[in-house]
Amino acid sequence: MAGVEVGLVGLPNSGKSTLFDALAGGGAVVAPHMFSTVETVHGVADVRDPRLEALDAVSSSQSGKIVPATLQVVDIAGLVSGASHGEGLGNQFLGSIRNTDAVLHVLRCFQDDAVAHPAGRIDPLEDAETVELELVLADLAAIERRAERVGKAAKGGEAAAVAEGTALETLREWLEEGRPARSCPVEVPASLDLLTAKPELYVANVDEGGDAEAVAAVERFAAERGSECIAVNAKIEAELRELPPEDAEAFLADLGIERPALDLVTLAAYRLLDLIPFFTTGPKETRAWTIRRGQNAQQAAGRIHSDLERGFIRAEVIEWDRLVEAGSEAEAKRRGWVRVEGRDYVVADGDTLNIRFNV
Numbered sequence: 001m002a003g004v005e006v007g008l009v010g011l012p013n014s015g016k017s018t019l020f021d022a023l024a025g026g027g028a029v030v031a032p033h034m035f036s037t038v039e040t041v042h043g044v045a046d047v048r049d050p051r052l053e054a055l056d057a058v059s060s061s062q063s064g065k066i067v068p069a070t071l072q073v074v075d076i077a078g079l080v081s082g083a084s085h086g087e088g089l090g091n092q093f094l095g096s097i098r099n100t101d102a103v104l105h106v107l108r109c110f111q112d113d114a115v116a117h118p119a120g121r122i123d124p125l126e127d128a129e130t131v132e133l134e135l136v137l138a139d140l141a142a143i144e145r146r147a148e149r150v151g152k153a154a155k156g157g158e159a160a161a162v163a164e165g166t167a168l169e170t171l172r173e174w175l176e177e178g179r180p181a182r183s184c185p186v187e188v189p190a191s192l193d194l195l196t197a198k199p200e201l202y203v204a205n206v207d208e209g210g211d212a213e214a215v216a217a218v219e220r221f222a223a224e225r226g227s228e229c230i231a232v233n234a235k236i237e238a239e240l241r242e243l244p245p246e247d248a249e250a251f252l253a254d255l256g257i258e259r260p261a262l263d264l265v266t267l268a269a270y271r272l273l274d275l276i277p278f279f280t281t282g283p284k285e286t287r288a289w290t291i292r293r294g295q296n297a298q299q300a301a302g303r304i305h306s307d308l309e310r311g312f313i314r315a316e317v318i319e320w321d322r323l324v325e326a327g328s329e330a331e332a333k334r335r336g337w338v339r340v341e342g343r344d345y346v347v348a349d350g351d352t353l354n355i356r357f358n359v
């Protein structure tokens with residue numbers, strides 16, 4: 001699990017590149033005409049977590065150097081109906097997001113006559129279905145290519161190939177009904193990298209006022225699919241990124257927004273992928289590290305450095321808020337709040353670790 005990567009999908013002019021800029025701080029092509037993105041763009045977003053600042057203010061650290069977890073983001077061209085058959089630019093770009101961990105689906109909820117909509121109306125649910133059908137069709141094409149290869153091996157009597165051929169057939173029938181691979185009862189071969197097997201997070205791109213009705217509809221749509229929807233005003237958030245941090249804060253306060261919605265997007269992506277952060281803090285830096293939920297202290301140590309995993313002795317563990325409450329590591333220890341855990345300890349979201357190891 002090197003970097004965690006998400007790919008943006010959506011209709012042309014839904015605001016993918018604007019959201020990309022807001023997340024990654026620039027680099028995408030944003031324009032009011034359709035198909036303004038014609039090249040895949042990669043960027044990195046910080047997973048901003050207010051817990052890191054609180055931790056860094058604890059007396060033993062206070063380095064002021066905060067290293068957040070990150071999320072890699074890939075911006076591609078808009079998809080239109082028929083993309084899987086070569087309409088628009090979409091299909092050739094889907095290859096760029098085959099290797100990502102999740103799909104971030106941008107749905108246009110904002111009204112703006114200066115920004116054309118490919119179907120000439122605002123209807124985020126219809127749009128979602130259009131795009132998802134294209135993803136299903138792209139996956140079907142991938143399955144068919146694979147089935148052809150597997151079919152030859154199956155004819156030769158290879159047992160594994162026969163079994164895979166049967167699984168592919170079930171999968172094909174499932175997708176032909178317009179359903180995503182992630183809900184299919186058969187196991188999907190990971191090497192197929194099916195787009196519809198990836199977790200999908202919805203972003204409702206809203207106007208200043210926020211369209212409560214449209215957002216509620218997208219939220220229901222997402223919930224029915226076992227996912228989440230985050231409402232973001234991508235345009236404002238992208239503009240915000242260009243301001244110095246103090247001005248950005250004042251600007252947000254003026255709008256009555258407590259926290260940039262972007263932070264919620266990155267955190268939701270982490271949640272959807274079952275990733276959790278743990279923290280380390282000291283005089284040099286306060287830092288977030290990423291592990292899969294369920295991983296133990298020794299595996300967490302390995303995220304920091306392979307030497308720490310190999311020479312692991314024990315972990316000193318304290319929940320981030322308890323350390324903040326104690327005010328210093330020494331005080332936390334005096335209160336008996338720092339636990340000593342062995343390598344099998346399952347690390348929890350927000351644990352602050354100090355790994356003891358042999359070199």
Ligand SMILES: Nc1nc2c(ncn2[C@@H]2O[C@H](COP(=O)(O)OP(=O)(O)OP(=O)(O)O)[C@@H](O)[C@H]2O)c(=O)[nH]1
Pocket residue numbers: 010011012013014015016017018019029030031032033034035036037038076077078079110111112115205206207232233234235236
């Ligand atoms: N009013 C308003 N305009 C927005 C919002 N988000 C994006 N836009 C505008 O919509 C236009 C298209 O945005 P892009 O981010 O380029 O859209 P895209 O989805 O990347 O489009 P393609 O690359 O063509 O697929 C730009 O003029 C943006 O400034 C929003 O929340 N409100």
Ligand SMILES: [Mg+2]
Pocket residue numbers: 016017018029030036037076077078
């Ligand atoms: Mg774009």
